Amino acid sequence: MIRKPKVADVEAMARIINERADLGELLPRSRYYIYQNLRDFVVCERDGRIVGTGSGHILWSDLEEIRALAVAPPWQGQGIGTAIVQALLEEARNLSLPRVFVFTFKPDLFQQLGFYQVDKMTLPRKVWGECIRCPKFPDCDAVALVFDLEERC
Amino acid sequence: MTAVIRPAMVDDGVAIYELVNYYAQQGLMLPKSQSAVYESIRDFLVAEQDGKVVGCGALQITWQELGEVRSLAISDGCRRRGIGRRIVERLLKEAGEIGLARVFALTHQRDFFLSLGFHSIEKKALPQKIWIDCINCVKFPNCDAEAVIINLEEE
Numbered sequence: 546m547i548r549k550p551k552v553a554d555v556e557a558m559a560r561i562i563n564e565r566a567d568l569g570e571l572l573p574r575s576r577y578y579i580y581q582n583l584r585d586f587v588v589c590e591r592d593g594r595i596v597g598t599g600s601g602h603i604l605w606s607d608l609e610e611i612r613a614l615a616v617a618p619p620w621q622g623q624g625i626g627t628a629i630v631q632a633l634l635e636e637a638r639n640l641s642l643p644r645v646f647v648f649t650f651k652p653d654l655f656q657q658l659g660f661y662q663v664d665k666m667t668l669p670r671k672v673w674g675e676c677i678r679c680p681k682f683p684d685c686d687a688v689a690l691v692f693d694l695e696e697r698c
Numbered sequence: 699m700t701a702v703i704r705p706a707m708v709d710d711g712v713a714i715y716e717l718v719n720y721y722a723q724q725g726l727m728l729p730k731s732q733s734a735v736y737e738s739i740r741d742f743l744v745a746e747q748d749g750k751v752v753g754c755g756a757l758q759i760t761w762q763e764l765g766e767v768r769s770l771a772i773s774d775g776c777r778r779r780g781i782g783r784r785i786v787e788r789l790l791k792e793a794g795e796i797g798l799a800r801v802f803a804l805t806h807q808r809d810f811f812l813s814l815g816f817h818s819i820e821k822k823a824l825p826q827k828i829w830i831d832c833i834n835c836v837k838f839p840n841c842d843a844e845a846v847i848i849n850l851e852e853e
Contacts, residue, residue, distance in 0.1 A: 551797035552762060577827070580759045583796065584740035603736050606708045640708050640739075671733070 547632045550588045550598070555579050557595035558588060565615040570650060572679060574613050587632045589616070589625050596620040599629040601637055601645065604671050609637050611647040612675075626654055634658070634692065643695040646672070648687040660690035701752055701781050703788055706742035711735050713751035714742060717771045726806055728835060730769060743788055745772070745781045752776040755785040757792055761827050763799035767811075770803075786814055794850050802828075802847040816846035
C-alpha cells in the first residue's frame with residue numbers, strides 16, 4: 546500500500562534512506578529534513594511495516610524533483626520503487642506541475658516509466674541548490690532524467 | 699460569496715508570495731521568498747473567493763510531534779470574516795491526521811489564537827529547533843511576537 550506518511554513513520558523512513566545512502570546510492574537525509582518536508586513524501590507499507598519511501602520536492606511552479614527514493618533490501622525487485630514513483634507522478638499531476646526530474650544512478654527504473662535522459666546542464670540553475678551541498682560535487686556521476694506531465698501535442 | 703479553503707496548488711505560489719510579503723513589509727510576519735513558497739507549497743492552504751486567493755496559512759512540521767502554524771495572512775479587504783479561523787482549524791485537523799500532538803505559532807495576533815483554543819507559552823519553553831528560523835530573522839533577538847500552543851490530544 547502506498548500512502549502519505551505520518552510523523553511516526555519518520556524513523557523507518559530515515560533508516561531506509563540512510564542505509565542506501567551509506568552505500569552511495571543516494572544522498573543522506575537528516576530526520577530534520579524528513580520532518581520538514583514530510584508532505585513531499587509517500588511511503589510503501591507491507592504487513593504494517595514501512596518498506597520503501599520517496600519524495601517529490603517542488604522547486605518552482607513548473608518543476609519538481611524526485612528525491613530520496615529508497616526501498617529496503619528484502620523488498621527490492623518487486624516493483625515497489627516503480628509504484629512509489631507512479632504515486633509521486635500522480636501527485637505532481639494533481640498539483641498541475643508540468644515537469645518532474647530526477648538525478649539517479651538507476652535510470653532504468655525511470656526510463657521504463659517514460660522518463661528520458663537529458664544533459665544536466667539543460668536543467669534550470671535552481672536544481673543546483675542541492676548539488677552544491679553534495680560531497681561528490683562537481684564530479685557528479687548521476688544521470689538526469691525528465692518526465693513531462695503535460696501532454697505533448 | 700463564502701471563501702473556499704483548499705490545499706494550495708503551484709499556480710497559487712505568486713498570490714501566496716504577495717500576500718505574505720505584504721504583511722512582512724509591515725513587520726507583522728516573516729518574509730518568504732518565491733522559491734521558499736514553492737518548496738513548501740504542500741504545507742499551505744489557501745482561501746479562494748471569486749477566483750482570487752484572499753488568504754493563506756501553512757502547517758510546518760517542526761520535529762516529531764510538534765508543528766507550527768506559519769504564514770497566516772488574510773488580504774486586507776477580507777479580514778474579520780472568519781477566514782483565518784477556518785484556515786487554522788483545517789491546519790489543526792491536518793496536524794492531527796499526520797500524527798502531531800502539539801502545534802504552536804509565533805504571532806502578533808495572540809487573542810485570535812487564544813480564541814481557537816491555543817494558550818500562551820514562554821518562547822523559551824519551545825524546542826531549540828524553532829530557532830533555526832528565528833536566528834535568520836531581522837528582528838532577532840528582539841522578537842516582539844508571542845508564542846502560543848495547542849495540545850491536539852486534549853481537543
